[in-house]
Amino acid sequence: MERMTVSVEFFPPKDEAGIVRLWEASSALESISPDFISVTYGAGGSTRDRTIQIAKEITNHTGRNTVAHLTCVGSTKSELVEILQQYKGAGINTILALRGDPIGGPAASWVTTPGGFEHSDQLVELAASRGEFEVGVAAFPDCHPASEGNSEKDIDVLIRKEQLGATFATTQFFFESSKWENLVSKLAARGSKLPIIAGILPITNVKQLHRMAELNGTPIPSHISKIFNAVAEDAEAVRKVGVELATKLCEELVSAKVPGLHFYTMNSSPATLEICTNLGLTNRG
Numbered sequence: 001m002e003r004m005t006v007s008v009e010f011f012p013p014k015d016e017a018g019i020v021r022l023w024e025a026s027s028a029l030e031s032i033s034p035d036f037i038s039v040t041y042g043a044g045g046s047t048r049d050r051t052i053q054i055a056k057e058i059t060n061h062t063g064r065n066t067v068a069h070l071t072c073v074g075s076t077k078s079e080l081v082e083i084l085q086q087y088k089g090a091g092i093n094t095i096l097a098l099r100g101d102p103i104g105g106p107a108a109s110w111v112t113t114p115g116g117f118e119h120s121d122q123l124v125e126l127a128a129s130r131g132e133f134e135v136g137v138a139a140f141p142d143c144h145p146a147s148e149g150n151s152e153k154d155i156d157v158l159i160r161k162e163q164l165g166a167t168f169a170t171t172q173f174f175f176e177s178s179k180w181e182n183l184v185s186k187l188a189a190r191g192s193k194l195p196i197i198a199g200i201l202p203i204t205n206v207k208q209l210h211r212m213a214e215l216n217g218t219p220i221p222s223h224i225s226k227i228f229n230a231v232a233e234d235a236e237a238v239r240k241v242g243v244e245l246a247t248k249l250c251e252e253l254v255s256a257k258v259p260g261l262h263f264y265t266m267n268s269s270p271a272t273l274e275i276c277t278n279l280g281l282t283n284r285g
Contacts, residue, residue, distance in 0.1 A: 005035040005197065005260035006281055007067075010058075010267050012039065012050035021267055022054070026062065028269035032276045033284045035260070038067035038170075041100060052083065056090040066092050067136060071100025072123055076115035084127060094134040096170065097123040097161075121161050128165025137161045139169040139196055141179035145217035155186050162194045169194055170262050172216050173201035175224050175245075177252035197260035198253050202271035203242035206232040243271055247278040254279070 008029050013019045026037070039055045055068040068087050070080065087095065099120040112118045117126075120137065127135045137158070144154050158169060174180065184196050203209045206228050213220050224245065231237035250261055261281075263272040276282055 002259070004254065004258065005262075006032055006276065006284070007036045007038065007197070007260060007262045008032075008034050008265050008272060009038045009040060009262060010054070010265060012054045013267065018267065023061075025265060025267050025269040026058065028273060029265070030062070031273065031282045034064055036065040036067050036094065037062065038096060038262070039069060041069045041071050041073075041098070052086055052090075055087070055092055059091050065094060067094045067096050068092050069098060070095045070123065070127070071098045072113070072117040072120060073100035074113055074116075076113060077117065077126065078115070080117070080123065080126060084130060084133065088132050093132065094136065095127055096136045096138070097127055097166070098138055099123075121157070121164055124161045124166050125164045134168075135166050136168045136170055137166045139171045139183060141171050141174040141183050142218050151183075151186065154183075155190060158187060158194060159190055159192055162192055166194065168197060168259075170197045170260075171199040172218060173199045173212070173264055174218060175221050175249065177249055177256060180253060180258065181256055195259040197262050198250075198258050199262045199264060200246055200250060200275070201264040202246045202275060203228065204239045204266075204268070204271050205235065206238055208266070239271065243274050243278070246271070246275050250275060250279055 010022055010026070013022050037058050039051050039058065041051050051069060055066050058064065059066045070083060070087075072080075075083070084095070087093075097120050099117075117123055124135050124137060127133045139158060140154055143149055143151050144157070158166075161169075171180065171183075180196065180198050187194060187196070201212060209220065209228060212218070227241055227245070228238060231241055253261065263275070265272050273282070
């Protein structure tokens with residue numbers, strides 16, 4: 001079996017202070033020797049240019065594999081081809097192909113850009129057909145919001161993307177390892193070979209927990225809500241609980257032979273570093 005990957009995700013900063021914070025986090029997280037670093041898009045493709053720039057800079061500064069997000073939102077097919085060319089020129093060989101959130105956010109109605117794509121499988125096909133990129137996609141242990149609880153619909157979509165050239169998937173964050181195991185077993189039953197990397201969000205404040213859960217359509221199990229609500233007014237206690245719960249989730253996933261752990265860092269390193277230390281994943285070389 002190949003070594004389990006450990007990876008981290010950043011978002012493009014909005015200002016100079018944010019840029020400083022990102023590079024501080026990136027430097028600190030070098031101790032876990034991330035196998036790749038991913039860079040997100042904003043809703044509606046709002047940070048597209050900054051995503052391209054930050055992805056280039058991370059590639060140059062760290063020498064790490066960079067996974068650049070690419071969405072269908074607000075771009076024509078020709079513009080998407082141009083962005084892929086920019087990524088290739090910057091030495092970025094892997095993308096995460098997503099439909100993306102509409103300009104108004106996840107709850108807003110989807111509006112297809114004239115000359116653009118309506119679904120991310122079209123973007124997967126475009127990127128894979130060029131023969132220059134490894135293409136990743138998103139997976140949803142708690143079901144994609146648009147699937148309305150129909151997990152088989154999600155499996156159909158992932159199988160379709162695998163057939164079109166996707167070679168791995170990274171999940172949205174989730175709270176129970178059984179959700180990941182269920183997703184993986186359903187894919188395997190359909191003959192899929194797609195590795196499903198687990199997305200981990202270290203919770204460091206309760207407002208963030210509810211905001212992220214709402215944005216991603218991720219249900220919060222009642223027992224986890226109770227744990228966080230009990231310490232909501234104590235920032236250090238929230239951080240400690242968040243690290244403990246994420247560590248436990250990761251331990252269960254490692255036992256279940258997860259191919260990779262992908263940390264949504266929110267451009268901050270301490271919680272991710274503490275979880276990785278608990279798991280013995282620092283100084284991996």
